[in-house]
Amino acid sequence: MNKYVLCLIMWGFFCFPSMWAQSKYYANSQVWLQKAEACKSPLVYKDHYPIRIVKSIKDEKAYQGWRMEDAGNVSTLFHESLKKHSGIILDFGEHLTGYFSFTLKMLQENIAADAPVRLKFTFAEVPAELNTPFDPYPGSLSRAWLQDEVITLNQVPVQAQIPRRVSFRYLKIDVLGASSFDFTFDKLVMKAQSSVLLQPSVLANTTDPLIQKINNVGLSTLKECMQTVYEDGPKRDRRLWIGDLYLEALANACSFKNHDLTKRCLYLLAALSNDEGLLHATILEEPEPHPQYGQYCLDYALIYNVALLEYVKTTRDLATGNDLWPVVVRQIEMALRQFSPDMIYDMQKPPLYWLVFDWKDGYDRQASMQGLTIWSIQNSYELAKLLGKEKDVSSWLVLIKKMKKAARACFYNKKTGLVESGAERQISYLSQVWMILSETLTQKEGRRALSSVMAMSEACYPGSPYAYHYVLEALLKCNMNKEARELLINYWGNMVEKGADTFWEVFDPKDDFISPYNFYPINSYCHAWSSTPVYFINKYPDVFQSGLK
Template sequence: MKRFFLIAGLALLTLGSTSLAQSAYFSNSKEWLRKAEACRPELSYQTISPARTVRSVQDAKAFQGWRMEDAGSTDILFNEPFKKHPSITLDFGNHYTGFLTFSIKPFGLVAADAPVRLKFTFAEVPGELNTPLEPYKGGLARSWVQDEIVTITSVPHEMTIPRRLSGRYLKIELLGISGSFDFVFDKLTFKAQTSVTNEAPALASTTEPLIQDIYKVGLNTLKECMQTVYEDGPKRDRRLWIGDLYLEALANAYTFKNHELTKHCLYLLAAFANDEGLLHATLLEKPQPHPQYGTHTLDYCLIYNVALLEYLKETGDTETAADLWPVAVRQIKLALRQFSPDWIYDMDKQPQYWLVFDWKDGYDRQASMQGLTIFALQHSYELAKRLGKEKEAGEWLTIAGKMQKAARRHFYDKTLGVMVSGKDRQVSYLSQVWMILSNTLSKKEGAKAMATVMSMPDACYPGCPYAYHYVIEALLQCGMPQEARNLITGYWGSMVKRGADTFWEVYDPNNDYLSPYGFFVINSYCHAWSCTPVYFINKYPEIFQK
């Protein structure tokens, strides 16, 4: 479904990008954009040299069937003629985001009498470098693959590849050269960038080694995605999504504490709401900040309110929260129109909205949306109280109560002790999760529901770390800390054990090749919504640091 909206959104962008108009619904949108730009973070830079050369090794036990092994020093790049090694893979030792600069010079006295053509392929995981790309099968643009062909007509030559790149591995291939000429690299460096400047807190010495590793990888994921907005992924899509913003902001609050970045993103999203005040799910920064027109996800619109509340709680910045309060009010009003007279979310009511929640085929979202709306009403009312705007919040808590009662009548299977969803009465992890987080299920009922669903082999389980974040939240809320710890060490720990330097956009331990886009190479292997173990580890040290 995301494929459709990305393609449709880009088509609409072509039509609407000339004006890049702010929201016509909110009169303050131009001022909000000014405030967003005023707190746009500065980037910090670090020059990285490749740590070693590596070779790809096919290994059925490795993630996606490939791993890297040490192939020696990078000296061969600078001291030996390139024709001797016409394909070299470099390992920078960690995941970085930024720009590659290189220079080449003649090897010997012979001048180049024909252009030199090189191919540079940057990759986040080994499988990207070892999977045939053609014919291209992905549902997103082929141009997201980080392969760049450079033709050099005169040597010596120095250049910076214009495209921003993201990954750990760089494969350099010789595609064309004169028979009488050869060269060596004179320089090859990577200028890495991030808006992170503060150090994250260290963990207690009692912390289990695997959790320490998860923390390290989570911090690296967050650092890489914290650019001038909270990017979803620095390789792809390189833009701000509300769902990623919320989880990144939670993680940032317990680690790097760059609250100006959160403020910047909240204002940007508000400034580009559509003409009825509904937030766009995603926003791009260049050539100027603009939304992906027509892309709306109602669950994300409601999560914006929760993100605004968490920002206020963390910073005490009542000025910003009060400024953006009308946006929160409008998201609630627009969401409530999607409910039936008996307060059940109507999946068929027009306009129909894309609901994210998870990357999972066959997952029914109705019960989850019911629970999330209740959750958002409760948190939005708390925001109102903190701002002294309870009167404007009106009947929100009353409506939330009616939705809870309706949910128990419509979705609760008393025999099984679980929430079901949709016409087929599907049992899923996330249906339980959102009814727990919205307090529709009591702590005792929630614990029973989670224990039941996790023991059901045919239950619809999550497909990505974004969804598993909320599973952890629900387990903690209903008094299951050991299960929460086991899930973090089992799920995120599995990625670490399989070589992750940063956490992946989608991950199913039973399917290395899972992709929402029909081709795993185009997946993001450094993704913002996957970084939240760092939030849990720091917020609950009594659970995760002992």
């Protein structure tokens, strides 16, 4: 083989990995990748600088036991030896995502640096991240996600940049090594990035001040996660997940209105499905868009259908709806393989798919999956009507009736008015929620079920903002507007009162240290699926922007 041919092969290997990543099931997958690239949102950059020096204060009443207190003017860092200030903490005033750079200068004239300078930068979204030892690391995810960086500089003066993208509000700087000469910063800058261009409309002046804050924190969360895809968390994972896409797109449609970002994500997911046509739950962009192979979440695959419906309803982009319609049909076909002959979701039927729904130990997902499947098929049928394809899937109407009837027979306890899931007949919030959203329960039955479960101390309650989104949806569907408003204030408002400037991946008001990963600093404290107060507050102004208490 000559060198020219070899070079072409190697060039193709490195430049076109998507040719191997794209789905073989859909004939148009390569075209979809091109369409996804065509609507890639440009990033907007803005320089930010630290606004104050702070110090960590141990406080049992503060979130995770730590709070920040003002400790001085940032100008100190540009006039005094950094060696005197090792361990200093800077507050940038808000959560930022992007690239951090700095310049060091000598403080004394006619003195040369006679040794390298070694610095440690620790970036934190919340105060406890700076006050919890990272090592020995007990977490279940990669230690590399934690944002501590050591950099060695051979000379001063020097310009340098932390090589990886970071997401933080607080920055701790430690001097790990220096000689006798004195040096300090000449510049500290964070070049923040997001795809957000449009400023959302202002809420009504009758809106409760706490709800105003909740909306603002939700917008900040959403802005940080809106990069070249809807990222689930800009600090950790930093990839597109279907569940996050759906909720972010709802919030975006009511605020920033970057519909091209939604369109890009829908096309990427479709093009990179597996060779049976089943969607991967998550997509990574570098070095080229590719799926996280083998990552299948059947509830997420079905949620994709609803995300596409909402996009088409919002934009009237029927062309995209028609393009991706085969993906909708295939997700339902794949999901139905997991049902028994009597139309009950079989938790033991191979392949055993991962079902998300919530970060919650001990939560039985069978009834929820039954309800979500019905909900997805109903919404998919609505999409079919928008696209003029309802005759092609008229059998879905019969199927929906069968599944609802089976669900009521298997899961619904008429005596208690509650949905019970699994062999242990577990009572959880989400089992009620998904039977309400799927309209398996009537509005009256739903009101009774929600009122009962929310009064039960022993019921399995949600463990994440993602799950609470659907609880809030169910409350509104049952016309329980007062309870929906109270939930928004008591749950997301609780995070705000604990100091959140972006909403967190997991939050349990009973446990500030909860983590699905065995180590709470690895949690994402700016997480896409937590941003949906923006959707509710703007979608339902009579409920959330009125002066009612």
